[in-house]
Amino acid sequence: MKIVIQNKLSFWICFLFIGFASQSCEEFVAVDLPSNQLTGPIVFEDEATADAALIHIYTKLRSEQLVTGTSNGLSCLLGNYADELDYYGIGGLPAFEFYQNNLLPSNSTVTLTWNATYNLIYATNSIIEGVSNSTGISLNSKERLLGEAYFIRAYLHFYLVNLYGEIPYVLTTDYQLNSDIEKLAVMDVYAALTTDLQQAVTLLPESYFVPERIRPNRSVAYALLSRIKLYSENWSQAVLYADEVLNNTSLYTIETDLNSVFLKNSAGTLWQLLPQFSGSNTLEAQTFIFSSGPPPSFALTSSLLASFETGDLRRANWIGTVTDGADSWYYANKYKEQGNTGSSVEYSILFRIEELYLIRAEAKAQLGDLVGAQDDLNVIRNRAGLPNTTAVTQATLLNAILEERNREFFTELGHRWFDLKRTGFASSVLSVKPGWDAKDLLWPLPASELLLNSNLLPQNPGY
Numbered sequence: 105m106k107i108v109i110q111n112k113l114s115f116w117i118c119f120l121f122i123g124f125a126s127q128s129c130e131e132f133v134a135v136d137l138p139s140n141q142l143t144g145p146i147v148f149e150d151e152a153t154a155d156a157a158l159i160h161i162y163t164k165l166r167s168e169q170l171v172t173g174t175s176n177g178l179s180c181l182l183g184n185y186a187d188e189l190d191y192y193g194i195g196g197l198p199a200f201e202f203y204q205n206n207l208l209p210s211n212s213t214v215t216l217t218w219n220a221t222y223n224l225i226y227a228t229n230s231i232i233e234g235v236s237n238s239t240g241i242s243l244n245s246k247e248r249l250l251g252e253a254y255f256i257r258a259y260l261h262f263y264l265v266n267l268y269g270e271i272p273y274v275l276t277t278d279y280q281l282n283s284d285i286e287k288l289a290v291m292d293v294y295a296a297l298t299t300d301l302q303q304a305v306t307l308l309p310e311s312y313f314v315p316e317r318i319r320p321n322r323s324v325a326y327a328l329l330s331r332i333k334l335y336s337e338n339w340s341q342a343v344l345y346a347d348e349v350l351n352n353t354s355l356y357t358i359e360t361d362l363n364s365v366f367l368k369n370s371a372g373t374l375w376q377l378l379p380q381f382s383g384s385n386t387l388e389a390q391t392f393i394f395s396s397g398p399p400p401s402f403a404l405t406s407s408l409l410a411s412f413e414t415g416d417l418r419r420a421n422w423i424g425t426v427t428d429g430a431d432s433w434y435y436a437n438k439y440k441e442q443g444n445t446g447s448s449v450e451y452s453i454l455f456r457i458e459e460l461y462l463i464r465a466e467a468k469a470q471l472g473d474l475v476g477a478q479d480d481l482n483v484i485r486n487r488a489g490l491p492n493t494t495a496v497t498q499a500t501l502l503n504a505i506l507e508e509r510n511r512e513f514f515t516e517l518g519h520r521w522f523d524l525k526r527t528g529f530a531s532s533v534l535s536v537k538p539g540w541d542a543k544d545l546l547w548p549l550p551a552s553e554l555l556l557n558s559n560l561l562p563q564n565p566g567y
Contacts, residue, residue: 147234148231148234148235148237148238148240148241149238149239149240149241150240150241151240151241151242151245151249154231154234154235154238154241154249155249157227157230157231158231158249158252158253158256158319160227161224161227161228161256162318162319162377162378163380164220164224165224165377166377166378166379166380166387166452167380167387168220169217169220169221169224170217170220170221170224170260170263171263171452171454171517172387173386173387173388173389173390173391173439173452174387174391175197175198175199175391175401176198176213176216177387177391178263178517178518179388179391179515179516179517179518180199180391180392180402180515181198181199181202181213181518182202182517182518182520182521182522183402183514183515183518183520183521184199184200184202184203184402185202185203185205185521185544186518186520186521186524186530186533186534187405187407187408187520187524187533187534187537188404188405188408188514188515188520189203189402189403189404189405189515190203190402190403190404190405191203191204191401191402192398192399192400192401192402192403193400193401193402197401198212198213199401199402201213203402204537204538204539205534205537205539205540205541205544206539207544207547207548208548208567209548209549209550209551209554209563209567210550210551210552211548211550214547214548214550215550215551215552215553217267217547218264218268218549218550218553219550219553221260221263221264222264222274224256224260225257225260225261225274226274226277226282228253228256228257228260229257229274229275229276229277230277231249231253232250232253232254232257233276233277235249235250235253236250247307247308248307248308248309248313250303250307251303251304251305251306251307251308251309251322251325252304252308252319252320254300254301254303254304254307255300255301255304255308255320255324255325255328256320257275257300258296258297258300258301258304258325258328259328261273261274261293261296261297261300262297262328262331262332265290265293265294265297266335266522266525267546267547268546268547268549268564269290269546269564270287270288270289270290270293271287271288271293272285272286272287272288272560273288273292273293273296275296283556283557284557284558284559285557285559286559286560287559287560291336294332294335294336297328297332298329298332301325301328301329301332302329304320304322304325305322305325305326305329308320308321308322308324308325309321309322310322310323310352310355311355316368316369316376316378316451317373317374317375317376318375318376318377318378318451319375320375321375323348323349323352323355323356323374324374324375324455326345326346326348326349327345327346327349327374327375327455327459327460328455329341329345330342330344330345330346330348330349330460330463330464331459331463333345333467334463334466334467335522335526337470339467339468339470339471340467340471342463342464342466342467343464343467343468343471346460346461346463346464346467347464349374349457349460350457350460350461350464356371356372356374356457357371357372357457358371358372358457358458358461358483358487359371359372359487360487362417362418362421362422362487362488363421365438365456365458366438366439366440366450366453367449367450368448368449368450368451370453370456372456372457372458373451373453373455373456373457374454374455374456374457375453375454375455376451376452376453376454377451377452377454378448378451379448379450379451379452381444382447382448383444383445383446383447383448384443384444384448385439385441385442385443385444385445385448385449385450385451386439386441386450386451386452387452388436388438388439388452388515389439389440389441389442389450390442392435392436392437392439392515393424393435393436393437393440393442394426394433394435395426396426396428397426397427397428397431397432397433398431398433399426399433399435403433403434403435404423404433404434404435404436404514404515408510408514409423409434411507411510411511412511413490415489415490416488416489416490416511417488417489418488418511418512421437422436422437422438422514423435423436423437424436424437436514436515438515438516439452453516454517458484458512458513459513459519461480461481461483461484462480462481462484462505462508462509462512464476464480465477465478465479465480465481465501465505466502466505466506468480469498469501469502469505470498470502472498474496474497474498474501477501477505478492478493478495478496478501481493481495481501481504481505481508484508484512485508488511488512506523506527506529509523510523525545530544530545531545541566542566543564543565543566543567546564546565547564548563548564548567549563549564549567
């Protein structure tokens with residue numbers, strides 16, 4: 105495991121200094137302590153500095169790493185890796201190798217994703233250890249800080265296991281232990297995820313700590329639990345945890361207007377990330393929207409466009425068109441504001457209630473509750489202006505739900521790729537891509553990490 109900062113004290117001096125330096129644009133809690141006076145105990149004796157450490161993790165996720173809306177984030181990379189995006193840019197850029205399904209163990213983006221995510225896990229573990237040992241933070245604040253940290257640790261590992269397969273589940277900042285840590289089987293990782301999230305559920309409040317749903321609450325932990333149980337085919341628990349969110353109607357309702365779904369005050373949002381500056385909006389809009397053709401980088405595929413039924417309002421409201429008079433190209437237009445709007449109107453959404461309806465629909469179908477599955481599926485279809493589903497058998501319902509997820513979550517955080525992979529359809533759907541091979545179900549483990557830690561061997565098959 106490559107954690108480049110081995111000393112926890114120097115890590116937090118650096119980490120928090122960067123965070124405080126940008127607090128005016130990140131809406132950090134004001135902290136007056138100079139960075140050269142930050143010591144290990146002081147960082148976690150004060151709720152404000154501990155909170156700033158958490159906020160900085162959210163900042164890195166929004167702007168730089170893993171789920172960022174930039175072209176280096178999973179929405180873009182996995183959109184190209186699967187069948188959502190066609191690549192038009194020059195060769196050599198990160199997205200091109202993903203579009204070609206031509207990843208190597210030396211790929212810089214594969215390595216960066218691994219290292220950056222594990223460094224955030226290190227930061228999260230440092231928060232857990234520091235807050236747990238703190239004597240200066242109130243019990244209520246401790247519980248909330250720890251609940252967020254346990255959730256974040258699970259959230260980060262969730263993406264790693266679904267990208268790379270067997271991975272280490274890192275629970276400590278002890279460098280010696282981490283330097284030769286072993287991989288866990290996928291189901292063991294899911295067990296560890298569940299443990300962290302169940303801990304988060306007991307600690308996180310039901311209400312939001314701050315307005316605008318920019319910090320995870322208990323429902324967000326339930327939502328990730330429901331997703332994990334769906335992925336691990338524990339259908340009854342997937343339903344159970346989805347119910348915890350969907351039954352919380354005082355906080356969440358599905359927006360009837362499709363143009364309200366991605367606004368910052370959407371009643372269907374569970375968790376979203378604050379833009380960097382006041383008045384700015386999402387990086388996703390900057391990444392996906394283009395104004396002239398041919399597209400400068402990537403555009404939606406014809407297969408995605410063809411998947412929409414006649415009358416589907418998502419096609420009209422969430423997809424934009426550019427034409428040069430002879431040809432037309434299409435882009436994701438879920439987030440619509442590229443520039444400064446004076447007051448921000450769109451935040452980057454990481455969890456929304458529609459996913460819980462479709463998780464519950466799929467799990468119910470697997471359990472034989474076909475009427476219940478139809479009801480949940482129809483909530484999403486009817487909101488899109490479509491009639492009730494005509495699927496009546498388990499097989500046709502499961503296929504209809506998979507297609508509905510494709511139309512609902514395109515270019516959102518790799519949902520399409522993970523759905524194709526977990527349902528066994530990846531090879532049959534993506535075999536039309538010239539670079540596709542069965543080994544592409546997993547990314548390669550970074551070659552540099554295998555040299556540092558032989559316990560990460562063997563390399564994923566085919567690499």
